[in-house]
Amino acid sequence: MNDGRYAEEGAPARVRRTFPGISPRAYEHPSDRSALVALRRLTGFDTVFKALSGMLPERSLRLLYLSDSVRVDEEQFPSLHVMAVDACRILDVERLPPLFVTQDPRPQAMCVGMDEPVIVLTTGLVELLDEEEMRAVIGHEVGHALSGHSVYRTILLFLTTMALKVAWIPLGGVAIDALVAALREWFRKSELSADRAGLLVGQDLDASLRGLMKLAGGKHLSEMNTAAFLRQAEEYEAGGDLRDSVLKILNVLPRSHPFTTVRAAELHRWATTRDYQRLMDGHYPHREEDASAKIGESFRQSASAYAHDVRTSKDPLMRLVTDLAGEANSLTSKARSRLSGLSPRRPDKDDKPGPDESAH
Numbered sequence: 001m002n003d004g005r006y007a008e009e010g011a012p013a014r015v016r017r018t019f020p021g022i023s024p025r026a027y028e029h030p031s032d033r034s035a036l037v038a039l040r041r042l043t044g045f046d047t048v049f050k051a052l053s054g055m056l057p058e059r060s061l062r063l064l065y066l067s068d069s070v071r072v073d074e075e076q077f078p079s080l081h082v083m084a085v086d087a088c089r090i091l092d093v094e095r096l097p098p099l100f101v102t103q104d105p106r107p108q109a110m111c112v113g114m115d116e117p118v119i120v121l122t123t124g125l126v127e128l129l130d131e132e133e134m135r136a137v138i139g140h141e142v143g144h145a146l147s148g149h150s151v152y153r154t155i156l157l158f159l160t161t162m163a164l165k166v167a168w169i170p171l172g173g174v175a176i177d178a179l180v181a182a183l184r185e186w187f188r189k190s191e192l193s194a195d196r197a198g199l200l201v202g203q204d205l206d207a208s209l210r211g212l213m214k215l216a217g218g219k220h221l222s223e224m225n226t227a228a229f230l231r232q233a234e235e236y237e238a239g240g241d242l243r244d245s246v247l248k249i250l251n252v253l254p255r256s257h258p259f260t261t262v263r264a265a266e267l268h269r270w271a272t273t274r275d276y277q278r279l280m281d282g283h284y285p286h287r288e289e290d291a292s293a294k295i296g297e298s299f300r301q302s303a304s305a306y307a308h309d310v311r312t313s314k315d316p317l318m319r320l321v322t323d324l325a326g327e328a329n330s331l332t333s334k335a336r337s338r339l340s341g342l343s344p345r346r347p348d349k350d351d352k353p354g355p356d357e358s359a360h
Contacts, residue, residue: 016203017280018090024147026284027196029266035186039152045179061154062098062118069102069120077101080121083135087142087201097145099138101126107215109137111144112154119145128219133211136202143197149190156183188258195267200279205271209264216260233265 019026039045065071072080080099088096097117104122107129111119119141129137144150159180199208210221213229236259257263270276278284 016086016090016201017282018092019200019279019282019284020092021286021288022092022200023285023287023290024143024193024197025290026279027143027193027200028147029189029192029196032186032189032193035189036152039182039186045182061112062116065098065100065102065118065120069100072099072101072121077126079131080126080134080138083131083138084119084142087135087139090139090201091142091146091197093142093146097142109141110153111141111150112157113150114154117145117150128214129211130207132202132204132207133214136198136204136208136211138198139201140194140198142201143194144190146197147190147193149187149194152183152190153187156180156187159183191257191263192266195263196270199267199271203280205268208267212260212264212267229261230265230268233261236261237265 070076072084074081080101084096084099087093097111097113097119099119099121101121101123105124106122107125108122109120109125111117119138121137125137126134144153159176195208195212199205202208206226209226209229213224213226214221216229217224258266
């Protein structure tokens with residue numbers, strides 16, 4: 001993978017900004033936090049989580065990759081190792097998660113593990129991406145590790161397998177399906193957070209977008225165009241009628257990841273915000289402040305972001321919801337005005353009956 005952009009001593013040729021003590025709150029998508037809160041409030045989730053925390057064969061998982069994959073280090077896939085070390089340096093992650101490359105033609109990456117996260121890259125992904133695109137992917141996975149996403153990702157993988165095994169039991173799969181659906185909804189949002197972490201590590205928006213475009217269309221980069229790909233995202237988000245809006249929901253439900261065009265558009269939007277620029281200028285929340293961070297503030301940010309998404313959405317279903325909400329508010333205001341107009345006015349103590357007002 002080394003194409004000459006690395007110095008001989010193994011250090012990256014381009015100097016990148018580092019973020020000492022950065023808190024995951026700096027890059028986490030508001031929808032990620034909201035979905036995780038909703039997941040934790042799901043009936044029975046705490047019970048399942050505590051039970052699975054002691055049951056999941058984490059040691060077995062680690063031994064599996066150790067025995068049937070290639071461990072990335074100074075001697076094996078050394079360029080990937082340098083990128084992983086650099087990603088941890090940029091995000092100030094003290095311990096480098098074990099990194100493995102496993103034989104699989106499908107381009108995938110994941111961060112799993114309950115206590116100690118493990119990052120796994122497939123050969124399909126390694127062969128598909130160039131160095132800067134891969135740097136963003138590794139940063140993406142390190143972001144998952146820093147945010148603690150690997151715990152819930154591991155549970156999702158376990159429950160997905162369990163759902164197949166207990167599908168024949170009456171109602172046995174129903175409860176698991178509900179948990180899997182909630183976990184998938186959260187994980188789709190967590191991918192948006194990790195994409196941001198990947199951008200912080202790579203600090204190359206074009207490379208991040210190219211990587212997403214390749215995941216959608218393969219390695220034929222000369223036949224694709226980033227601007228056109230982003231226009232696809234805009235068409236997807238705005239096009240169609242209410243039937244298309246429903247189909248979009250049905251299409252995404254079984255997926256663990258958001259659609260690539262949606263991820264590209266979300267990342268592109270974030271990279272143009274003042275929040276991103278402030279972060280790159282060194283103004284960001286620190287981990288030492290996490291304990292004192294107010295949950296209510298996080299809720300307000302999530303609610304504000306969601307309200308903004310609904311207001312600015314071009315999706316027909318979202319526009320209908322917005323229009324109905326606006327009409328309901330208008331009707332409520334009119335009703336209140338009428339009721340206040342009909343209510344009798346309390347007489348003033350200085351009020352005196354007029355010449356035509358006589359007692360009966």
